[in-house]
Amino acid sequence: MSLRIGHRRIGFGRPKPTHSRNRTSTSRQARADASAPSSSCLPTSGITSASMESSPSSSSLSQPHPTPPPTSSGPPRPTITQLEQFNVEAKVFEIYRMLHGADPSTRSVMLEIWRDKHIEFLTRGLEQLGPSFLVLDANRPWICYWIIHSISLLGDSLDSELEDRVVEFLSRCQDQNGGYSGGPGQMPHLATTYAAVNTLITLGSEMALSSIHRENLVKFLHRMKDSSGAFRMHDGGEIDVRACYTAISVASVLNILDDELIKGLGNYILSCQTYEGGISGEPGSEAHGGYTFCGLAAMILINEAGRLDLPRLIDWVALRQGVECGFQGRVNKLVDGCYSFWQGGSLALAQRLFPILQSQSESSLAGGVQASADCTCDFTTVEAGLDENLCTVGTSHCESAKGVEGELSDLGFSFIKRHSECGPLFHSIALQQYILLCSQVLEGGFKDKPGKQRDFYHSCYCLSGLSVSQYSWSGDADVPPLPRAVLGPYTNLLERIHPLYNVSLDKYYKAHEFFFNI
């Protein structure tokens, strides 16, 4: 028996939403049986119509807090964190109670996405950036990305005049030595480079895509590469996992990923995976949802995801979904709508990890496997009957990265092309409920949690998380989800995203064709 006590397996964490009491015992049984034993404590399959009608939180109504404070050991003395938590839970449950008590037609309206309002809010935001996109801060490409990606998820696009202005503005942010800065004249920065490239891909026009100077960009990426294997945000800037992801994401999507960029990166990211299971921003820090996504996505893009302790990682992420139905970013923090994407997206990636390994079998035909053959151990089979598998148990993921450059960049493509039969690793309906009811602002836009203000950042990541959840049951990239996988009216269905880059999938395909046929 193993002596390891994985925190991952603990049922502590956050109590999973319990299911409503009036469910039939068989459906409860089915659900419980479906929950993965060694990974997530959340069900991984088996959405039933019953669970659709009574979404998970509704039973929480009868239990204001998941675990009442003890009564025997003196009067309960909740901590500050807990008071805040109770406060949020109360607000969230109030909303769910309203949903629960409403008649079906009202309920349907409550769960609707207010598309027009959102598009109005977003478009206005873009226009308010000013007629000439005056430089006001260091995050302009981000604001462009948050807004334009959100609009594209809602199935709309900019009018061509506005689109041209965005392209023109981003061109002015492009540094003559490569990379994009937060605004014209500023220094190039990896995060804004990621935002600018994703924005241009989302716009998708020939003009937008060809405005990216790839030769210079790859030079910029090389300049940002640190001797530790990680990346720096900008010249003289900080090193962290975020920098690693943005660099690799951009290089991958633009087909400029090379061995030099990958070298040592896996080791750095590995050193950031904590004993909790998630990934921290820098070695020594605690696990964090945003960095976990960045670390996992980067590892997948450089074909070294297998080096992470994935079961532990998945458990840590899955247990960050709480009774509020949304995700928290770190242990014992409050729920926040933006983690719908950072955490939900990590699980969407994990869900497809088998296919990425599989897809490699094809690309490895050209030489990847050959490289690995050299590092298999020197065991010679004792007898014909023994399996060759034994001798090679895991040596060299690093070696595998030394494939042909084109193939490395194509990992993102084969990743999404693969068929996945695995259900979501989180409660996707519950997450949709949180986003639609607790994050959605009826006047347009999305927010962190009830009581907070809407903004473009949360709009972008709530919508991205919503899209991830809606498609979490459809294994093939070109098959639309079943109605029961989409909470609310089916018209709620958003565009599908590519979870490694967080750009909408159609736009990604277009960009892929463009950058891989150059």
Add this chain to the structure above:
Amino acid sequence: MHGRPRKDPRPKDAAVAAAKAANLRDLQVQLLHNHQNRIYTKEALAACSKLLEINPEVYTAWNYRKLALQHNLDGVTDPDAVKSAVNDELRIVEIALRTNPKSYGAWYHRKWVLSRQLLPAEFEREFRLLDLLLKADTRNFHGWNYRRFVANLKSVTEEEELKYTKKMIDINFSNYSAWHNRSALLSHVLEKDQRFEFKKSTLTEEYGLVHDALFTDQSDQSGWFYYLWLLDQTVCVNDPKLISSWPAHGSNLILSTSNKINDCQLFSSSKPSSFTLLQAKTFPIILYFNKAVKNVNSSTVVVSSMFVSNEDLTWRPLSIENSEKACCWVTFLKVPDEKCSGSSSYPIEVSLGRCKDTISSNGSYCKYPSEFTFTVTLKDHNSEQDIVESAEENVVWNYADACNRKENLYPLLFDQLSITEDHVAEDLNWNLQTLSNEIELFREFNDEDSKFVKLTLARLLVFNDIMMLNGTHSQLGIHSEEVLTLYDDLMKLDPSHKGFYEDERSVVLMDQLTSDKDSLIKRCWYFDKPTSSNFHHQSCLRLSNLSLTRIGSVKNLLWVQLLDLSHNKLRSVAGLEALQLIVCLNLSHNQIGSFTALESLKVLSSLRVLDVSFNKISACAIDTRRYLCSSPLSHTVDGKQIIEEYEKENTMVQDHWEVIMFLRALHLTQLDIKGNAALHMNFRGLAIELLPTLKWLDGERIR
């Protein structure tokens, strides 16, 4: 990305906002102008400061300041001038952090300035700043990162930093960041000072601390996470150790010298304390450690035998994970032809030295040498009448004519290794004492129907039993009944985590059944009537109808050749890879969902008869419980070869990938796979093609 300031979507007053924007624009233009023209005057720096005060996210401004500082201090020796310049930088960071305490640029600028070491750092000031910021937001990870940076720069002892985390926990014990930092610091401290006395006193104190948190409020998560970490430190067996082997110490292996190499033969066990070998001329030696180790090879393990020189042996890890570490290692000994004639006995000695190379994942190594010996007797196979060539008959799992008889049980199964335990005594006593204190405490709280308490109690009891087992051999599984009850309670109390509890329960149950001689006898069925079945004169371990969901206690089962795990709820067979002697395996009527969930079976080279009928194979192609399956990608097989091989025969390699990978690794003579929901239409053809040795498929003779 998260944590960056967002533009206020609704400026309260348009006029104010416009003025603000104009001011900002002005400052920005100035900055860029100064930056491009390398103007580093006082005025220029002041404008830059103003900009950063309003918007700390302008990273160009931070870089400009770095260049300015370097430029302005170039060749300056006046300490006051240096001091004033550095202080300016520190001040602007403080101002910026007031605007945005999560500004990456600001935090990094401060680190950069301090790293220059232009003047002796005023650590007081740094810690005051940190106090302020971590009071305002106790979970600000920039702050915690910076604290680690400063502590490192000042070479503050870990003990001092521990005091700080204690202070933060006292203020608010649900501050998970403080707990986390505490666990990180303590890990270092315990690594540095490996004296047991020290560990003992340190951990005892920590238990006191975490109890206060746990029992003040049971529903706050932070303390529970820390408690788990602490428990891990307590029960963590630092040094890897051999805990089981096959052949067992003192056993006599009777090796048949049949020439029929290709046919698999079941062994006879009619003679106590002897085994007959399955595959002629080759037999495995299996080592099972208490934790995964790497670097098991001919220099760390010495096998002295008349058959083969130690240097020629290759040890391989038995692990389905993609790793060079494993609990279980195997090597195969081949008996040279010249030794095969006549009947003689050969002693074999296996010894593991105290070896710094055989290390576990936490870097500790085998500190205590261990060794075991056994005898191999070679016999002409014709003298053994019991050997069955299994392929000639379809194996049916039928116990009608079987019985459990004590005398047929191998007597050596329970003394896998006689390890002298003197060296662990001291550690163990404290560990056990600590565990029993904790058990007592949690038993007191167990009447509250708190799943946290119940689960923790169950874990404590399991750990306690493991430690007992490690120490004395005398009190086996003394708490297993209590643990099983706790898990039953938990399934009712917390049905949404049922799958998890079932897994835990399975491991405990398997341990209970296999580590105790009397209960094992009840599970061993002996077929003594020659007419009864294919298994005549064989013993079969029958672990069916137990609601098992996963495999445990593998160390007790290394000897098993016939194993019946049917009518359970197994979702995965991970662990079976260690059972290198298995010939017949019954997994029918379980919940296996995919071929990848059967991955472990691929390394079982002697497996001939496999029953996986009535499972859920192919209902889901991918085992969602495991994410690291071997694949062409993990370089365990040559993907190119497979695809070339099968593509020309027009088989859809892509669609049947996992089937092909699975079947081609096996050497079955009999396969039962009926009753699985959604097998591919052409599975039958594929199976016949991929398994050239297959004679029986779903009860039908095919060759």
